[in-house]
Amino acid sequence: MNEKPIGFLDSGVGGLPYFAWLRQKAPAERYVYAADRANFPYGEKTKEAVLDIVESTARKLIERTDPKILIVACNTASVVALERLRERFSIPIVGTVPAIKPAAARSRRKRIGLLATMRTVNDAYVDRLVEQFASDCEVVRIAGPDIVSFVEKRFFDSGAEEKLAIVRDAAAEFGRASVDEIVLACTHFLYLADEIRELAGPGVEVMDSREGVGSRALAVLGEKGRSGASGRGSAELFVTGPDPVEESYDRFARYFGMEIGGTLP
Ligand code: DGL
Numbered sequence: 001m002n003e004k005p006i007g008f009l010d011s012g013v014g015g016l017p018y019f020a021w022l023r024q025k026a027p028a029e030r031y032v033y034a035a036d037r038a039n040f041p042y043g044e045k046t047k048e049a050v051l052d053i054v055e056s057t058a059r060k061l062i063e064r065t066d067p068k069i070l071i072v073a074c075n076t077a078s079v080v081a082l083e084r085l086r087e088r089f090s091i092p093i094v095g096t097v098p099a100i101k102p103a104a105a106r107s108r109r110k111r112i113g114l115l116a117t118m119r120t121v122n123d124a125y126v127d128r129l130v131e132q133f134a135s136d137c138e139v140v141r142i143a144g145p146d147i148v149s150f151v152e153k154r155f156f157d158s159g160a161e162e163k164l165a166i167v168r169d170a171a172a173e174f175g176r177a178s179v180d181e182i183v184l185a186c187t188h189f190l191y192l193a194d195e196i197r198e199l200a201g202p203g204v205e206v207m208d209s210r211e212g213v214g215s216r217a218l219a220v221l222g223e224k225g226r227s228g229a230s231g232r233g234s235a236e237l238f239v240t241g242p243d244p245v246e247e248s249y250d251r252f253a254r255y256f257g258m259e260i261g262g263t264l265p
Pocket of ligand 1: 073076077120
């Protein structure tokens with residue numbers, strides 16, 4: 001049995017629901033997660049900046065924890081930097097691709113909404129995904145930078161009404177466009193999936209890439225990780241940037257049953 005951990009990387013807490021999905025399938029594994037708090041948010045940076053930042057943060061996590069696989073649980077980082085990471089590091093790297101293909105296959109009206117960061121919405125990678133898998137669909141792209149920072153900074157301090165309010169405009173725009181599939185193409189948005197679903201109303205599916213990413217990771221790990229093994233496994237949350245770390249990261253760690261691993265300076 002390979003005792004090395006499974007690594008996760010995101011600009012912040014967005015990838016945690018992806019980690020949680022995999023941990024449920026493979027609970028005896030060791031998990032290490034890097035929240036790149038020092039460089040948050042990725043979505044408003046240039047492509048060149050995201051390339052360098054993601055490479056450098058991946059290197060810090062790899063040097064510190066020696067993972068057997070790295071899951072880039074961030075659409076922005078994956079869309080921009082997956083190739084670069086695969087060039088630079090020898091461990092298997094699994095990326096998070098916007099779920100345009102399954103959404104297009106399922107859409108009856110052939111109208112899809114894509115909610116992502118500015119960087120992802122404007123990236124040629126998404127143009128290619130649309131061309132390849134959704135050429136028969138109208139794809140309405142909306143960037144939600146305010147939603148990203150809301151989740152990162154305010155999620156635990158906000159009430160139900162505030163959570164609905166932050167996604168109301170996007171949901172209304174998708175409603176006007178009559179989409180019947182909404183793709184959450186930024187991992188941070190999974191935290192507000194219920195609110196988006198509620199505002200979108202019946203007949204509209206809200207989807208993300210958890211199953212695709214998690215299944216791919218399990219396949220790469222072989223024999224479904226260590227899910228059949230005994231033992232409880234472990235999970236550590238690392239954050240980049242200087243101390244002191246905001247208390248919200250402790251709250252996210254507790255919420256997801258993780259220990260604080262410390263900072264990646
Ligand atoms: N969670 C990220 C994504 O999936 C990026 C959020 C950000 O840092 O802008 O795109």
